[in-house]
Amino acid sequence: MSVKVAKFGGSSVADAKQIKKISTIILDDPTRKFVIVSAPGKRHENDFKMTDILILLAETYNNQDVFENYLDIIIKRFSEIITDLNLPSTLIHEIKDTIISTISSDLPYVRKLDAIKALGEDCNAKVISTYLESIGVNATYMNPKDAGIVVSNEPGNAQILQESFQSLYELREHHCDVLVIPGFFGYSKEGHIVTFSRGGSDITGAIVAAGVQANLYENFTDVDSVFTVNPNIVNNPKEIKTLTYKEMRELSYAGFSVFHDEALIPAFRRSIPVAIKNTNNPSLPGTLVVSEKQKQENCVVGIASDTGFCTLYVGKYLMNRELGFGRKLFHILENESVSFEHTPSGIDDMSVIIREHQLTPEKEAKIMKKIKEELKADTVSIHHNLAIIMIVGEGIMNTIGIAKKATTALTDAGVNINMINQGSSDVSMMFGINAEDIDSAIQSLYHEFFEN
Ligand SMILES: Nc1ncnc2c1ncn2[C@@H]1O[C@H](COP(=O)(O)OP(=O)(O)O)[C@@H](O)[C@H]1O
């Protein structure tokens, strides 16, 4: 039996008009049995995402601040959707009761925050399945607990547990034609709601696709395809037709927010192709992510960029001869719950690239003090405001001239390179630059690699 998993992102389920569009897409293909939905997203550029307001609601309630306006915004948004879809008003009363009982529950704050964040997806899934039923579809809402989505106990950063896949496979036999599953969260073994990292409905989609052994995982969003560069930086960039899991993971990791980087692994392990398509233009083929693709003349498929990094620089004469230096350095970071992204190193120097949001000024000072004292380092410093650029493509490692092209483009744009990391990955080349240079760097690289 051929089955597809279709995930609809926040922009695809942002209001009644969009929900009607996704219903047509679901009805169009009877193999679209598993539907994963996000919370209502942005309806236009300056709009808000429901998840952001839910977080503000949780925070203000916890700080005993004024929270009622956030509650009103959330209820109003769901009310509009329910009214415009001609669904019974009892549904909005149920949603309101659920939100109020969740915020006033006596759960510890981290648990409550996750339970509140999950409400956007959960309530929207209930609304969408009720709508599908109202138009005659044999659809049902399926809670992630009943679906068997068991995750690790890390609030806001869940990982799927292996045992989930067997239970998910059994969903294939479910008597309904369409199962609507809320994205973004699962349940820990202890029964707590735990969310994935932000943008994590893509992860739910990939997990369900892997579990039910789908023939295709369709990820519906608001762009016609994955573009070679971020369309918010370059106008109308070229589209990518096909790319490999590995290429997509690197690009997503480095800023192609169209697809979550952690959503690739479950699909990759079971070789399930991923199609990224536009809800507003569903007849277009979109972008296909697969295990292997034909060799292309220009091996570079995409160039991603992301900000919010910093470099922790450590210098010590004879570092290369000191057994265990790296281990001790990482141990200091581990004790402060700081993970690292990259570690370019020299003979007497080591740089550790870290995502800045993990550091507070106090944590930063503590880490630097420990490195100085415990590792007897000569120099320790932290440089903020770093951006990374990732040039990605299978075959990059064995293609002559990629670095030359990249450095020419950066030179033409007057951009200083703070760091180069090449050879650690066989599909990417990384540059570190100042965050304020990102747009001009990407525009120049796009010109060099895709227009010349
Ligand atoms: N290289 C890229 N190709 C396509 N979209 C990109 C790229 N980089 C960033 N994006 C952004 O990703 C957005 C879609 O992702 P997201 O906002 O998470 O959608 P959804 O609401 O479907 O979850 C696009 O509107 C676009 O602004």
Ligand SMILES: N[C@@H](CC(=O)OP(=O)(O)O)C(=O)O
């Ligand atoms: N709603 C969640 C999860 C998600 O995946 O949303 P979206 O599909 O709108 O990116 C978030 O905003 O993080």
